[in-house]
Structure formats: structure tokens, C-alpha cells
Amino acid sequence: MKWGLVIASLIIAMSMFLYQWPKLKKQQKKEKAAFLSLTFLGLFLSVLLIFFPEMPGPTQMIDWIYKPLGRLIEK
Amino acid sequence: MLEQGKISPVQMALLMIPAIIATVLLLVPSITAKHAHHDLWLSPIWACGTGFFVVFLSYKLNKLFPEKTIIEYSEHALGKILGKLVGGIFLFFYFHATGIMVREYGEFVSGAALFHTPMAVIIGTMVLVCSFAVLGGLEVMGRASEIIVPVVILLYILLFILLIKDLEVKNLFPIMEKGIRPSLMGSIVPQSWYSEFILVSFLLPYVTNQKKGFKWGLIAVFIVLFLMVLTNIMALLLFGNLTSSLTYPVMVAARYISIADFLEHLESIVMAIWIAGTFIKITVFYYVLALGTAQWLKLSDYRPIVLPIGFLILLQGLWAARDLQELSHFLATSGAIYILSIQVVLPFILLLCASIRKKLGQRKGNKQNETPVNH
Amino acid sequence: MKLRSIIENGLLRFFLICSVISLSGCWDRNEVNDLALITAAGFDMVSDEKIELSVLVFIPKGGGSSDQAMESGNGGASQTLVRSAEGKTVADAMAKLQEKLPRKIFWGHTDVFILDEELAKKGIAGHVDFIMRHPTLRERGQIFVSSQKAKKVLKLMPPLERDLSEVLKELSQHKLGLNITTKKLAQMLIGDSGDCALPWITILPPENKEKPKQTIAYITGTAIFKKDKMIGIIDDSVTRGVLWLRNEILLGVITIKPPKTDGYISVNVLQAQSKLVPKIQNGKWIITLKSVSASDIVQNTTKLDVSNPVVLKSLEPLLAKEIEKRIKKARNQVQEEMKADIFGFAEAFHRKYPDVWNKKKNRWNEIYPNVELKFDTKCHIRRQGLTS
Structure with a gap:
């Protein structure tokens, strides 16, 4: 099941690549780099989330930072 | 400039209204009712000041740096490194916020209608549709909002008209039973929603007439205020004390409509309103995120990174919270302060720094005869 | 160039096909002929620990033709069906009920809830919670307290209306007795006093002794609750006075x-x-x-x-x-x-x-x-x- 999800996210990444890559012009090096790095970041994150779904995320981080202030309006 | 399209001031207002209200309609009545009890309808009124202030802020900033978005001019206002950092904070914030929004959408749809459908599929289809709109560009989004938003607002008002016979005015009293404090406390969460009007500063550079854009921004705040008060009053008059214990009061209200035994079971209208509104909302945030990232990385076009960002938003939506309780608790406590600090305090500091720089620069410029802010 | 357009075309088609699948709601599709439409539900107390949930299932048939109505008089093929199951809570009983029904239970059309007297005396707050919490149950459903077992009431075959839920819905619309929806009940329960009242129903003695089931249940008064526990009954003429005080007289x-x-x-x-x-x-x-x-x-x-x-x-x-x-x-x-x-x-x-x-x-x-x-x-x- 987990590997199925990994394959699914690979398929998503692949179809994004197939859709976007031909549209990029030759001289758009920076754009290509940004596209690839963001896609790989997404893939990496998706694999992480598939295997560690309970991993604390940005929400937990923000909650931790703002907790002292947030407590003021807690009820 | 990354965006070649232009939108009219009215289109900007029509993009902003659902960008604020879509999520308000479902979650805010019960969150405000937890603090404000009977006075929940007063809270949006206290909170709307933030909305006006933020629109004013973005207009002022836009006057200082015309044709630039907040990501671009933060570098001008704060210097290169600090500016990049602030831009990064904004981008992280919008990434996080869009993920939360997408998750709210997913939670609602799976909690109220599609119980067995995996969250990833619910969220994924929405993100996919939104990504097409974002790829289409600002003009496409503007036109889509022109078609969708009036229908959404009309349907929404229709719901009220159908509910009139079930409303009980006596639920409104006593007004301010425990003084003004509960309703002020209740206004913090709506304030965080109003602060999303800072998105105007991303859209203003592409509006045909900035001055009119400012005016329409204020009108949008008014309309949002009106709809929020209407929502809260309806929830209060219909449910009274019960409001705070319902997760989605508007949804239940629509379900309660029954006219002459045949006009009933109208919750699908709420679904339609919510999904259409959320579509615009997510699209606006998504667009701002894609555009901002492209500007931050100094790319020549934002379109290449739209799809990967969509993928990241989908993942963030799944990652945002374990469940609805956690999410709504976060939004009602630290989340509200977080949203306010990034969307109100940070731009305000930016404006202060920028105007001080401009003043200093003008003095310098008088000596050296050059303009410090180059477009 | 050509390759690109082929890829784009293919992708577009792929997404279109995907959307067709998801438009029908693949995981949550509900076909009408797979659903058991519940029109009324009854909650009975069996023992201290157990309650019994009975539901009135609507049997869809091509219109109530005249000979069908005749048949239903004999208690043979009727338009409705009553099934019941026991459980610790309503939700528990519901899960067990599903085992006895080939079709999926669909709560969206449940307009009437009947509680029996024993249950009402023991406290109703927990059951109201189930009704309010359940995502497809509607808040306009009407609640009644019955002197007899709810299961028995649901099994009645009203001569004039389709089934009992229709009878009770229409009766309460006359507003000769109280008309309490789930929403109103939940409001009363968390109100300042927390006391509430529900319409009280009893079975009308059948006119034809040979067909004891061919009768209806009707509102004969009001069950009075202190907090969420029933403490007494008032009759219908006294109920009129209550209606005047509650501004519900019609x-x-x-x-x-x-x-x-x-x-x-x-x-x-x-x-x-x-x-x-x-x-x-x-x-x-x-x-x-x-x-x-x-x-x-x-x-x-x-x-x-x-x-x-x-x-x-x-x-x-x-x-x-x-x-x-x-x-x-x-x-x-x-x-x-x-x-x-x-x-x-x-x-x-x-x-x-x-x-x-x-x-x-x-x-x-x-x-x-x-x-x-x-x-x-x-x-x-x-x-x-x-x-x-």
C-alpha cells in the first residue's frame, strides 16, 4: 500500500514533468532548475509523509512558537 | 514584470471577497461564539478595523513602490538580506496558509458528504482545478470570479430569505451581557481573517487604476463585514446558545430550511457556495504563492513552478493537522496571532522602514539629484 | 512540437477521464436502489445497559395502488418494514442493525424519532447528542415520547397515510400539541433552565378489533422533563395552556x-x-x-x-x-x-x-x-x- 502511494506520487511528478518540461524554452535555465528542485522537494516530502505520517509539520512548529501568545485567547 | 495581465478594480474586489469569506462562512460563527456567546454578531464589526487598516497599508505601500508586489519591495525597504528573509517568511506563511485552507476544504467535504473518499483525492482534485486557473493567469482568475462570486452571494442571501420564518429575534438579547470584553475577545479570530486583505498588495500592481483599486478594496471589506455579520446573526437567531456547539452552523441552518414541506434539504446549496467560494480563495492564495516564489527567486515567469507548488500544497494540506479539532483549535488560538503578526505587523514594519528610507533618500537625493527607488 | 501536442492531448484526455470517475464520487457513490430509506426511528429501553433501535424502512414500490392498500390491511405486503437491533448506544445498535438490512441505511429522510417512556425517564441527552452529531440526520426531525414501546408504535399501519412517520409529522403540524424538532430540543437542553418538554403519543384504540394494527398513534399530551429526565405527563387540554405560554398556539x-x-x-x-x-x-x-x-x-x-x-x-x-x-x-x-x-x-x-x-x-x-x-x-x- 505504501509503495503504491509512492508510485502514485511518482506518477504525479512524472505527469507534471511531461506537461511542463516541453513548454520551457532552452534559455530558461533558472526556471528549469526551480521546477526540478521544487518537484524533487515535493517528491521527497511525499515519501517522508507516506512513511512517517505523524511527523510534526509547520503547524506544530508555529503552534510551538506562538503558544505563549496564543494562550491569552485560549478558551 | 512577471504578470502581463491586468484586472479591473471590480475584479480585484470580487477576487478578494471569496478569498476572505469562503472559509469564514463555515468555521467562524462557532469559533467566535465560543468567546462572544450572544454577542457573536458584534465581533466582526469590531474586527473590521483590521481589514480597513490592512487595505490602507497595502495602498500606501503600493504608492511608495508602484508596480511591485510585497515580495519585491521588501528588498527595497529592508535591504537585500533582510528583505529576502522577510520575503521568505511571507512565502512560508502563504504556503502554510494555503495548505491549511485546502485542508479545511477537505475536512468539510469529507466530514459532511464524502465520508469514505481519501483526503488526498478530495484535496488533489481541488488543487488540480485551481492550478489550471493559476496557469491561466490573473485575467482568467478575474473573469472566473466575475462569473462565480455574484451567483455565490445571491445563493447565500437566498438561504437567509428562506430561513426568515424560523429566526427568533429574542435570541439576540441580552446584548453585551458581560460587557464588551467577550465580543472583543471573539473578534481576534475574525481579525485574522480580515488581515488576509493584505493579498491586495499582491494584486494592486496589476489593477488598471490603483486609486479605484483602493476604493474597491474598502468596498470589499464592507461586503465581507456585511456577510460576516449576516452569517453570525443568522446562526444566533436560529440556534441561540447552540451555535458554539455546532461545527458548521451554516450547513445545519441550510438543512433546517423547510418551506411548505417540499423546499427542503438544501444543504447542497451550501456545498455549492462553499466549493465555488473556496475555489476562488485557494486560487488567489495559490497564485500569490506561485507569483511570490517566482519573484523571490527572480525567475522570468511564474508558470513553470505552478504545478510543483500545487503538489507541495497538496502535501502540506495533508500534513497541516491530524484532525479537524486540532486545526480549528490552532486557528482559534496561536494561529490567529500568527496570521495577524505576519499579515498586519510585518507589512506595517515594512511601511515604516520604507517611508523612513524614502525620507532619508529624498534628503540624499536632493543633494545627489537621483531617485533612490528605481522601478 | 508534434510530440508535445500529442502528450498534451493525451494528458487532457487522461484528466477528463479521471474527472468522470471522480464526478460520480467513486468512494462515496450512493445508488438509490442500494439504500434503505429510514423514515422514522424509535429508541426503546431494553435493560439498564441496552437500548433497542427500531427503524421504519420505506419500501419503494411503484405507487400505492388500490389492491396494495387492501393487502397492507391484512398485514401482508406493506410499503414499510420495521427492523430493530439492540446495542449499548444508538450508534452501536445502528451498526448491528446494518447487519440485518441488505441495503445501506440512509438517515437523510428520517423525520420522526420516537423515544419510549422508560428511556425518557432515564435521560435523553445522550440520544439527542447522537441525532445532532450524525452528519446526515436532519435537525428538523421531530421527537416524540411514547407510552408504549416505540417498536410497537412503528409497526402500526395507518389507514390513511403512507406510514407512521407521515402521520406524526402531519399531526404535529396542526400544532394542537407541541411541535419539537431536534434543534429546539437541543436548544432547550442547553438553555438556562435545561428543562424541556416533548409531545406525548399513545396508540389510538383501533376501531376494527380484527385489525388491531390498523390505527395510528396520536398526540395526547406533553411529557415534561426536568433537565433531560422525564418526570410527568400533562394531558392535551393542559398542553393548550402550555402552547399559549410558549407562543406556539396555531x-x-x-x-x-x-x-x-x-x-x-x-x-x-x-x-x-x-x-x-x-x-x-x-x-x-x-x-x-x-x-x-x-x-x-x-x-x-x-x-x-x-x-x-x-x-x-x-x-x-x-x-x-x-x-x-x-x-x-x-x-x-x-x-x-x-x-x-x-x-x-x-x-x-x-x-x-x-x-x-x-x-x-x-x-x-x-x-x-x-x-x-x-x-x-x-x-x-x-x-x-x-x-x-
């Missing part, structure tokens, strides 16, 4: 006997509105019931000439007295004997005197039985019918 016939004549005059109340006006005077808690009503004369068995305005005017105070008598009766039974605040007195005081209320709300149980009730009744007889 129609009713009031018969008065004018002095110095033989016979009666009956009037039909057409419009009535009432309002509770609270007042705290020298530490005394007083409620004034302000009511305005308009009615028509429907029968006159006296020798009085009702076309004479003077006579008509003299009837109005009599009518007001009669109404007040009904209300007083309701008040005596509910307020003084049962000490349950089902009229919303607590809310009325809370609204008018929030400060006093917040100080004294813990003592409301002591204050309530001594709240004085005053009347300000305005009756207007508008017409005298078609003869004079």
Missing part, C-alpha cells in the same frame, strides 16, 4: 358559556401571539403573559344575538377568562407540581435582567416555583360566521 376551538343563558358559544382562534414580560419587583419575580388573539365564532347554541356589537364585546372578557383558566391550569401542574421550566421563564429573565440572573442563576430551582404569573389578555372576536 389553532384551537374555545367554548365559553355566557352567563344568564343556556348553551355555549364556540370560537375558533385564528391568530394568537403571546409574549412573556418578566419583571423583578421588590425581590419578587413576576412574569406577565401578554397575549393578543383574534377569533371567529363557529357555533352559537345560545339565544344571544352575536351580530350585536355590544353582545360581542361582552363575550370578549369571558373568552379571555377562559384562556387564562387554561393557562393557569398548565402553570399549576407544570410550575408548581413538577417544578419544570418548560415555558422559557429562565430565558426571559436572563434577557431582561442579565446582571440579576447571573447572580441568582444557581438558585433558579428555588425561585422558579414561586414566580408569579400575571395576565394581560386581549381577545378580539372578529366575525360571527356566515349566519347571524
Whole structure:
């Protein structure tokens, strides 16, 4: 099941690549780099989330930072 | 400039209204009712000041740096490194916020209608549709909002008209039973929603007439205020004390409509309103995120990174919270302060720094005869 | 270039096909012929630990033709079906019920909930919670308390209507008894006093003894709850008084006997509105019931000439007295004997005197039985019918 999800996210990444890559012009090096790095970041994150779904995320981080202030309006 | 399209001031207002209200309609009545009890309808009124202030802020900033978005001019206002950092904070914030929004959408749809459908599929289809709109560009989004938003607002008002016979005015009293404090406390969460009007500063550079854009921004705040008060009053008059214990009061209200035994079971209208509104909302945030990232990385076009960002938003939506309780608790406590600090305090500091720089620069410029802010 | 357009075309088609799959809601698709439409549900107490959930399932058939109606009289093939299951909670029973039904239980059309007396006496808050929490149950569903087992009530075959849920829905719409939806009940339960009232139903004795099931259940009064536990019943004529106090009166016939004549005059109340006006005077808690009503004369068995305005005017105070008598009766039974605040007195005081209320709300149980009730009744007889 987990590997199925990994394959699914690979398929998503692949179809994004197939859709976007031909549209990029030759001289758009920076754009290509940004596209690839963001896609790989997404893939990496998706694999992480598939295997560690309970991993604390940005929400937990923000909650931790703002907790002292947030407590003021807690009820 | 990354965006070649232009939108009219009215289109900007029509993009902003659902960008604020879509999520308000479902979650805010019960969150405000937890603090404000009977006075929940007063809270949006206290909170709307933030909305006006933020629109004013973005207009002022836009006057200082015309044709630039907040990501671009933060570098001008704060210097290169600090500016990049602030831009990064904004981008992280919008990434996080869009993920939360997408998750709210997913939670609602799976909690109220599609119980067995995996969250990833619910969220994924929405993100996919939104990504097409974002790829289409600002003009496409503007036109889509022109078609969708009036229908959404009309349907929404229709719901009220159908509910009139079930409303009980006596639920409104006593007004301010425990003084003004509960309703002020209740206004913090709506304030965080109003602060999303800072998105105007991303859209203003592409509006045909900035001055009119400012005016329409204020009108949008008014309309949002009106709809929020209407929502809260309806929830209060219909449910009274019960409001705070319902997760989605508007949804239940629509379900309660029954006219002459045949006009009933109208919750699908709420679904339609919510999904259409959320579509615009997510699209606006998504667009701002894609555009901002492209500007931050100094790319020549934002379109290449739209799809990967969509993928990241989908993942963030799944990652945002374990469940609805956690999410709504976060939004009602630290989340509200977080949203306010990034969307109100940070731009305000930016404006202060920028105007001080401009003043200093003008003095310098008088000596050296050059303009410090180059477009 | 060509490759690109082929890829794009292919992708577009792929997404279109995907959207077709998801438009039908692949994981959550519901076909009508896979659903068991529940039109009414009954909750019975079996033992201290267990409750029994009975549901009335609508059997879709091509229209109720005449011979089918005949058949249903014999208790053979009817349009409805009753199934029940036991469980610790309603949700638990529901899961077990699903085992006995080939079709998926669909709650979206459940309009009527029946609680049995034992269950009501034990407390209803937990069951109301289930009804409010469940995502597809509707908040407009009406709740009744039954003297007999709910299962028995649901098994009745009403001669006139499709099934029992239709009967009870229509009956409560006449507003001769209370008309309480789930939403109203939940509101009363978390209200200031937390006391509530529900319509009380009993089975009408069948006219034809050979077909004992061919009858209906009807509203014969009101079950009074202290907090969420039932403590007593009032009959239908007292219920009318309760309706006046709750501003829920819709129609009713009031018969008065004018002095110095033989016979009666009956009037039909057409419009009535009432309002509770609270007042705290020298530490005394007083409620004034302000009511305005308009009615028509429907029968006159006296020798009085009702076309004479003077006579008509003299009837109005009599009518007001009669109404007040009904209300007083309701008040005596509910307020003084049962000490349950089902009229919303607590809310009325809370609204008018929030400060006093917040100080004294813990003592409301002591204050309530001594709240004085005053009347300000305005009756207007508008017409005298078609003869004079």
C-alpha cells in the first residue's frame, strides 16, 4: 500500500514533468532548475509523509512558537 | 514584470471577497461564539478595523513602490538580506496558509458528504482545478470570479430569505451581557481573517487604476463585514446558545430550511457556495504563492513552478493537522496571532522602514539629484 | 512540437477521464436502489445497559395502488418494514442493525424519532447528542415520547397515510400539541433552565378489533422533563395552556358559556401571539403573559344575538377568562407540581435582567416555583360566521 502511494506520487511528478518540461524554452535555465528542485522537494516530502505520517509539520512548529501568545485567547 | 495581465478594480474586489469569506462562512460563527456567546454578531464589526487598516497599508505601500508586489519591495525597504528573509517568511506563511485552507476544504467535504473518499483525492482534485486557473493567469482568475462570486452571494442571501420564518429575534438579547470584553475577545479570530486583505498588495500592481483599486478594496471589506455579520446573526437567531456547539452552523441552518414541506434539504446549496467560494480563495492564495516564489527567486515567469507548488500544497494540506479539532483549535488560538503578526505587523514594519528610507533618500537625493527607488 | 501536442492531448484526455470517475464520487457513490430509506426511528429501553433501535424502512414500490392498500390491511405486503437491533448506544445498535438490512441505511429522510417512556425517564441527552452529531440526520426531525414501546408504535399501519412517520409529522403540524424538532430540543437542553418538554403519543384504540394494527398513534399530551429526565405527563387540554405560554398556539376551538343563558358559544382562534414580560419587583419575580388573539365564532347554541356589537364585546372578557383558566391550569401542574421550566421563564429573565440572573442563576430551582404569573389578555372576536 505504501509503495503504491509512492508510485502514485511518482506518477504525479512524472505527469507534471511531461506537461511542463516541453513548454520551457532552452534559455530558461533558472526556471528549469526551480521546477526540478521544487518537484524533487515535493517528491521527497511525499515519501517522508507516506512513511512517517505523524511527523510534526509547520503547524506544530508555529503552534510551538506562538503558544505563549496564543494562550491569552485560549478558551 | 512577471504578470502581463491586468484586472479591473471590480475584479480585484470580487477576487478578494471569496478569498476572505469562503472559509469564514463555515468555521467562524462557532469559533467566535465560543468567546462572544450572544454577542457573536458584534465581533466582526469590531474586527473590521483590521481589514480597513490592512487595505490602507497595502495602498500606501503600493504608492511608495508602484508596480511591485510585497515580495519585491521588501528588498527595497529592508535591504537585500533582510528583505529576502522577510520575503521568505511571507512565502512560508502563504504556503502554510494555503495548505491549511485546502485542508479545511477537505475536512468539510469529507466530514459532511464524502465520508469514505481519501483526503488526498478530495484535496488533489481541488488543487488540480485551481492550478489550471493559476496557469491561466490573473485575467482568467478575474473573469472566473466575475462569473462565480455574484451567483455565490445571491445563493447565500437566498438561504437567509428562506430561513426568515424560523429566526427568533429574542435570541439576540441580552446584548453585551458581560460587557464588551467577550465580543472583543471573539473578534481576534475574525481579525485574522480580515488581515488576509493584505493579498491586495499582491494584486494592486496589476489593477488598471490603483486609486479605484483602493476604493474597491474598502468596498470589499464592507461586503465581507456585511456577510460576516449576516452569517453570525443568522446562526444566533436560529440556534441561540447552540451555535458554539455546532461545527458548521451554516450547513445545519441550510438543512433546517423547510418551506411548505417540499423546499427542503438544501444543504447542497451550501456545498455549492462553499466549493465555488473556496475555489476562488485557494486560487488567489495559490497564485500569490506561485507569483511570490517566482519573484523571490527572480525567475522570468511564474508558470513553470505552478504545478510543483500545487503538489507541495497538496502535501502540506495533508500534513497541516491530524484532525479537524486540532486545526480549528490552532486557528482559534496561536494561529490567529500568527496570521495577524505576519499579515498586519510585518507589512506595517515594512511601511515604516520604507517611508523612513524614502525620507532619508529624498534628503540624499536632493543633494545627489537621483531617485533612490528605481522601478 | 508534434510530440508535445500529442502528450498534451493525451494528458487532457487522461484528466477528463479521471474527472468522470471522480464526478460520480467513486468512494462515496450512493445508488438509490442500494439504500434503505429510514423514515422514522424509535429508541426503546431494553435493560439498564441496552437500548433497542427500531427503524421504519420505506419500501419503494411503484405507487400505492388500490389492491396494495387492501393487502397492507391484512398485514401482508406493506410499503414499510420495521427492523430493530439492540446495542449499548444508538450508534452501536445502528451498526448491528446494518447487519440485518441488505441495503445501506440512509438517515437523510428520517423525520420522526420516537423515544419510549422508560428511556425518557432515564435521560435523553445522550440520544439527542447522537441525532445532532450524525452528519446526515436532519435537525428538523421531530421527537416524540411514547407510552408504549416505540417498536410497537412503528409497526402500526395507518389507514390513511403512507406510514407512521407521515402521520406524526402531519399531526404535529396542526400544532394542537407541541411541535419539537431536534434543534429546539437541543436548544432547550442547553438553555438556562435545561428543562424541556416533548409531545406525548399513545396508540389510538383501533376501531376494527380484527385489525388491531390498523390505527395510528396520536398526540395526547406533553411529557415534561426536568433537565433531560422525564418526570410527568400533562394531558392535551393542559398542553393548550402550555402552547399559549410558549407562543406556539396555531389553532384551537374555545367554548365559553355566557352567563344568564343556556348553551355555549364556540370560537375558533385564528391568530394568537403571546409574549412573556418578566419583571423583578421588590425581590419578587413576576412574569406577565401578554397575549393578543383574534377569533371567529363557529357555533352559537345560545339565544344571544352575536351580530350585536355590544353582545360581542361582552363575550370578549369571558373568552379571555377562559384562556387564562387554561393557562393557569398548565402553570399549576407544570410550575408548581413538577417544578419544570418548560415555558422559557429562565430565558426571559436572563434577557431582561442579565446582571440579576447571573447572580441568582444557581438558585433558579428555588425561585422558579414561586414566580408569579400575571395576565394581560386581549381577545378580539372578529366575525360571527356566515349566519347571524
